[in-house]
Amino acid sequence: MNCQKATRLISEGQDRALSLPEKMTLRVHLLICSGCRNFNRQVPFLSQVMRAYAQGQDEKTPK
Amino acid sequence: MHATNRPMTASILSDTAFLSDLRRQMLKFATLQLSNSHLAEDAVQEALVGALKNAKSFAGRAALKTWVFAILKNKIADTLRQKQRTVDASSLLREDEENEDFSELFDRAGHWLPDERPASWGNPHASLHQEQFWKIFHVCLEGLPGNQARVFMMKEFVELETNEICSAVGITTSNLNVMLHRSRLRLRECLENNWFLKGERAP
Numbered sequence: 583m584n585c586q587k588a589t590r591l592i593s594e595g596q597d598r599a600l601s602l603p604e605k606m607t608l609r610v611h612l613l614i615c616s617g618c619r620n621f622n623r624q625v626p627f628l629s630q631v632m633r634a635y636a637q638g639q640d641e642k643t644p645k
Numbered sequence: 646m647h648a649t650n651r652p653m654t655a656s657i658l659s660d661t662a663f664l665s666d667l668r669r670q671m672l673k674f675a676t677l678q679l680s681n682s683h684l685a686e687d688a689v690q691e692a693l694v695g696a697l698k699n700a701k702s703f704a705g706r707a708a709l710k711t712w713v714f715a716i717l718k719n720k721i722a723d724t725l726r727q728k729q730r731t732v733d734a735s736s737l738l739r740e741d742e743e744n745e746d747f748s749e750l751f752d753r754a755g756h757w758l759p760d761e762r763p764a765s766w767g768n769p770h771a772s773l774h775q776e777q778f779w780k781i782f783h784v785c786l787e788g789l790p791g792n793q794a795r796v797f798m799m800k801e802f803v804e805l806e807t808n809e810i811c812s813a814v815g816i817t818t819s820n821l822n823v824m825l826h827r828s829r830l831r832l833r834e835c836l837e838n839n840w841f842l843k844g845e846r847a848p
Contacts, residue, residue, distance in 0.1 A: 584755030586747055593826040597800065597807055617762035624833050627769050631782060632801035636718070638711040640779035 583611040588618045692717040725813040766841045785835035797828040
């Protein structure tokens with residue numbers, strides 16, 4: 583498992599359920615890779631940003 | 646904000662700057678999704694008219710915008726379901742382009758290049774309440790290549806299912822996964838470089 587493949591699995595994890603072997607290899611990689619750990623937290627945040635954006639949050643911020 | 650509970654409907658409907666701004670945003674969004682300006686115009690028109698008919702019930706601009714985009718999303722989803730395979734799949738995914746994208750981020754062994762390794766964003770949720778964050782977010786979203794932006798928005802904004810996106814755009818699930826992967830990598834990088842590593846504040 584390298585970072586390119588790990589980020590791909592993290593991305594796909596947003597769109598489908600990962601298999602058990604996929605989850606296991608990803609988890610092992612995340613133990614040793616801080617960059618991918620950060621990516622793993624950022625990807626769900628991007629979805630939250632998109633959801634907030636769809637709800638017009640960008641218009642509700644104080645000017 | 647005025648201390649009145651009176652619905653601001655009248656002021657919204659006479660606020661042409663707000664309405665034309667809203668219309669422009671909707672059109673941009675619909676055009677990106679439908680890649681056809683006539684279909685986009687129709688969808689925007691219908692959504693806007695439908696929403697303004699019920700404008701009485703809106704407490705403010707943000708509520709109206711939310712509502713109007715919800716209607717627009719449904720119209721776009723319907724249109725996409727009807728018009729299948731509008732895009733030449735080969736134009737979506739060029740092998741060389743894809744490798745180029747990844748080689749900017751990863752070394753030959755597929756590990757992060759030192760400058761590209763994602764940093765910690767701390768608690769990013771506070772950013773959602775900052776106007777400057779949203780400005781940067783818009784710029785980053787618009788910076789995505791057209792086709793990537795399109796499928797990413799379908800997935801995360803219109804919230805279509807994977808199989809619906811694939812049949813609407815005429816690509817395989819594997820193509821879609823690659824495109825979403827790339828758009829997330831790009832969007833993340835843009836936000837990190839322009840916001841999270843800049844002290845999360847405008848100078």
